[in-house]
Amino acid sequence: MAAPSIRLVLKAAAGPPKADVARAISVALAVVDRFIIPAYRRLVEATDAQDKAWAAFAANRAAGDFASLRVAYHSTADAWAHAQIFKTGPISLFLRYERFAYWPEARNVTGRMLDALLASNDPNDLTLATLARDSVAAQGLTALERLLYEGADPAAALKAPDGERRVAVGRGIARNLSGIARDVLADWTAPAGVRAAIAANKGWNNLFMDAPEAASLLLTDLVGAFRLMHDLKLLPVMGASADVARPNSAEAWRSGRSQRDLKLNLTAAQAMTKAFAETVPAAHVTKIDGLYVAANKAVDAVPALLGQAAADPAQRPRVEAARAAVKAVQTEIAAVLPADLGIPLGFNSLDGD
Amino acid sequence: MAIDWTISRRGLFSGSFAALAGGYLGLGDAQGRAPGANVTPEFISAVRIAGTDGGARLTKDGLAPFALPGRAHAPLRLDGNRIALIGRRPGSFAAIFDSVGIDEGEPARIFTPTAGRRFAGHAGVSPDGATLVTSEIDAETGDGFVVMRDAASAAPKAVFPVGIEPHDLLFARGGDRLVVAIGGIAHAADVKGPALNAGRIESSIVEIAPGTGAVLKRHALPADGKSLSLRHMALAPDGETIVFGMQDQDRSQQRPLLGVLHVGRGLELLPLPEEAGALRSYIGSVAIDVSGRFAAATSPKGGTVGLWRLADGRALPGFRLADVCGLAPGAAPGAFWVTSGHGDVVALEAGDAGFETRAHWRAEAAFDNHLLKL
Numbered sequence: 103m104a105a106p107s108i109r110l111v112l113k114a115a116a117g118p119p120k121a122d123v124a125r126a127i128s129v130a131l132a133v134v135d136r137f138i139i140p141a142y143r144r145l146v147e148a149t150d151a152q153d154k155a156w157a158a159f160a161a162n163r164a165a166g167d168f169a170s171l172r173v174a175y176h177s178t179a180d181a182w183a184h185a186q187i188f189k190t191g192p193i194s195l196f197l198r199y200e201r202f203a204y205w206p207e208a209r210n211v212t213g214r215m216l217d218a219l220l221a222s223n224d225p226n227d228l229t230l231a232t233l234a235r236d237s238v239a240a241q242g243l244t245a246l247e248r249l250l251y252e253g254a255d256p257a258a259a260l261k262a263p264d265g266e267r268r269v270a271v272g273r274g275i276a277r278n279l280s281g282i283a284r285d286v287l288a289d290w291t292a293p294a295g296v297r298a299a300i301a302a303n304k305g306w307n308n309l310f311m312d313a314p315e316a317a318s319l320l321l322t323d324l325v326g327a328f329r330l331m332h333d334l335k336l337l338p339v340m341g342a343s344a345d346v347a348r349p350n351s352a353e354a355w356r357s358g359r360s361q362r363d364l365k366l367n368l369t370a371a372q373a374m375t376k377a378f379a380e381t382v383p384a385a386h387v388t389k390i391d392g393l394y395v396a397a398n399k400a401v402d403a404v405p406a407l408l409g410q411a412a413a414d415p416a417q418r419p420r421v422e423a424a425r426a427a428v429k430a431v432q433t434e435i436a437a438v439l440p441a442d443l444g445i446p447l448g449f450n451s452l453d454g455d
Numbered sequence: 456m457a458i459d460w461t462i463s464r465r466g467l468f469s470g471s472f473a474a475l476a477g478g479y480l481g482l483g484d485a486q487g488r489a490p491g492a493n494v495t496p497e498f499i500s501a502v503r504i505a506g507t508d509g510g511a512r513l514t515k516d517g518l519a520p521f522a523l524p525g526r527a528h529a530p531l532r533l534d535g536n537r538i539a540l541i542g543r544r545p546g547s548f549a550a551i552f553d554s555v556g557i558d559e560g561e562p563a564r565i566f567t568p569t570a571g572r573r574f575a576g577h578a579g580v581s582p583d584g585a586t587l588v589t590s591e592i593d594a595e596t597g598d599g600f601v602v603m604r605d606a607a608s609a610a611p612k613a614v615f616p617v618g619i620e621p622h623d624l625l626f627a628r629g630g631d632r633l634v635v636a637i638g639g640i641a642h643a644a645d646v647k648g649p650a651l652n653a654g655r656i657e658s659s660i661v662e663i664a665p666g667t668g669a670v671l672k673r674h675a676l677p678a679d680g681k682s683l684s685l686r687h688m689a690l691a692p693d694g695e696t697i698v699f700g701m702q703d704q705d706r707s708q709q710r711p712l713l714g715v716l717h718v719g720r721g722l723e724l725l726p727l728p729e730e731a732g733a734l735r736s737y738i739g740s741v742a743i744d745v746s747g748r749f750a751a752a753t754s755p756k757g758g759t760v761g762l763w764r765l766a767d768g769r770a771l772p773g774f775r776l777a778d779v780c781g782l783a784p785g786a787a788p789g790a791f792w793v794t795s796g797h798g799d800v801v802a803l804e805a806g807d808a809g810f811e812t813r814a815h816w817r818a819e820a821a822f823d824n825h826l827l828k829l
Contacts, residue, residue: 305731
């Protein structure tokens with residue numbers, strides 16, 4: 103017989119500790135009020151301005167202000183980089199999250215779906231009702247980016263005599279983004295919305311049944327933000343070495359936003375952590391803050407075109423340093439916050455299979 | 456309350472698993488009773504311990520973990536003590552091992568998907584034990600295949616295309632039919648992004664002739680089920696009845712998540728449990744008890760084990776357990792075992808009034824989606 107290694111202990115019956123409802127409500131509302139609702143308000147403002155910019159452009163297409171469309175796009179993308187880290191709540195209904203920004207995309211599906219939308223001449227294709235059940239790939243920010251940054255002269259393509267459909271598609275997407283943002287904000291803030299449900303320790307729709315579960319979903323989102331940054335935005339782009347890096351797997355590389363989006367995700371995660379951390383022991387907060395400082399510094403040092411930097415042996419160490427620094431924050435948060443907050447993180451419930 | 460027993464286990468693993476030596480596997484049942492002989496567990500599950508992925512054999516003597524090249528998903532009994540454990544989607548490995556030998560230092564044998572493909576986490580074995588079948592997905596195109604393999608060597612014998620995203624699979628009717636759940640969610644296997652076709656999923660269960668790959672029957676969902684993905688199945692003792700569990704990609708409405716398929720005939724959907732939203736649009740694992748009277752389904756997102764009476768399809772009261780997913784029938788009629796990502800191992804007994812808890816163990820381990828009772 104081999105040496106003993108794991109002991110079994112027979113315990114008296116004791117269920118899992120009852121969730122501290124009051125604390126869960128307070129933690130969840132801190133995150134919702136200080137961070138989530140403001141982030142969606144900002145998204146509503148940015149998408150609303152973008153909708154107006156496209157409407158103005160369409161009204162006078164030949165002389166339209168193309169630069170204003172790009173400004174509006176960047177402002178929306180900035181706001182989305184904050185909201186992108188929440189997958190909990192109304193954004194998860196009606197495929198809103200995927201419809202707002204279909205990414206990462208496989209096999210140029212956005213390009214193909216957008217081409218089909220451009221080739222069609224049916225104005226009904228662009229109504230909110232149709233888009234709501236149409237392909238998620240051609241109706242969001244990633245499709246809009248292509249209209250504004252792809253091709254030799256995207257401004258001329260919109261202004262050209264045959265550019266009417268192109269502008270109509272851009273307008274349709276802009277209107278759609280504004281509609282999604284507005285609906286999500288309303289679902290958070292309405293009298294029967296998510297915030298009210300959490301405050302009353304009730305369930306909301308099909309998503310959670312009480313405040314402790316909502317708090318757990320929000321904490322899962324915070325940890326998920328690092329999976330988004332590390333597992334989706336960095337690792338697949340970096341590959342195993344510079345020669346097998348995939349620059350075009352980087353997010354929003356066409357508009358040169360890859361590093362910026364990563365940085366804003368990190369800023370958002372830091373703000374969300376701060377909202378959570380009110381009741382966390384000071385020593386833990388200090389350590390997490392220190393790791394955030396290091397991660398911000400490392401991400402700041404990454405060139406704007408993150409994908410190209412990953413493929414360049416001279417610049418790649420900066421991307422690797424950012425990856426390691428982001429991972430360090432994730433590891434600390436996942437190790438410390440669930441216990442400090444009394445909020446369990448899921449394992450099987452995290453992702454579908 | 457007392458220390459009950461200690462076990463012996465050879466050091467089969469190193470690194471972070473080794474740090475567990477001397478750790479505790481707590482055991483306590485809901486009524487404070489010691490577990491009797493009727494609740495003796497003996498399982499295989501994929502497991503994560505202290506950040507390391509592997510598999511574990513779980514007996515009343517404890518948890519004997521072993522490391523694997525990555526996160527595994529579903530275990531399958533090939534014959535006797537030979538077990539296959541398939542890598543979680545997109546899986547690049549599967550392991551075959553002896554459930555006793557692995558505890559004595561006999562290493563697992565690793566095999567890989569066919570070229571350019573990834574495992575979907577599941578496998579099936581023919582009743583004569585000769586054929587192992589794996590569901591695989593092309594890493595570039597996302598096209599799905601079932602790969603018939605020699606169960607002794609795992610060497611591929613035939614490859615049949617089956618459509619987008621095959622997941623769980625089993626042999627029914629004494630091995631005459633290979634039944635495959637086609638999840639239908641289009642991803643390139645290596646891209647962790649959103650589905651290409653969320654909301655327009657063509658999911659189905661197909662019956663295939665194992666010798667030729669011919670599709671004998673395709674069971675599709677009603678037209679309003681385009682957001683549903685058919686993913687997991689369990690075969691009833693009659694060899695003809697299959698319970699299947701689904702996941703809904705659109706949570707804005709509540710749709711059925713469990714159904715019964717009669718091989719060669721058709722499928723019917725079962726009602727949701729009474730508590731609205733208890734399953735959170737997501738079922739991770741399904742099982743039928745040995746009597747064929749009850750079906751159970753776990754929802755890790757809802758922390759719920761749902762229960763149905765198969766005679767009339769009625770949903771009975773379920774059992775709540777955070778992050779529950781692993782599910783297997785016990786030896787006795789009505790008996791089920793469940794495991795969770797928080798290390799729970801619970802023996803349940805189903806009756807017409809719902810579940811009763813027979814034992815509740817805890818281990819410092821995260822049990823993955825699927826559980827195999829030996």
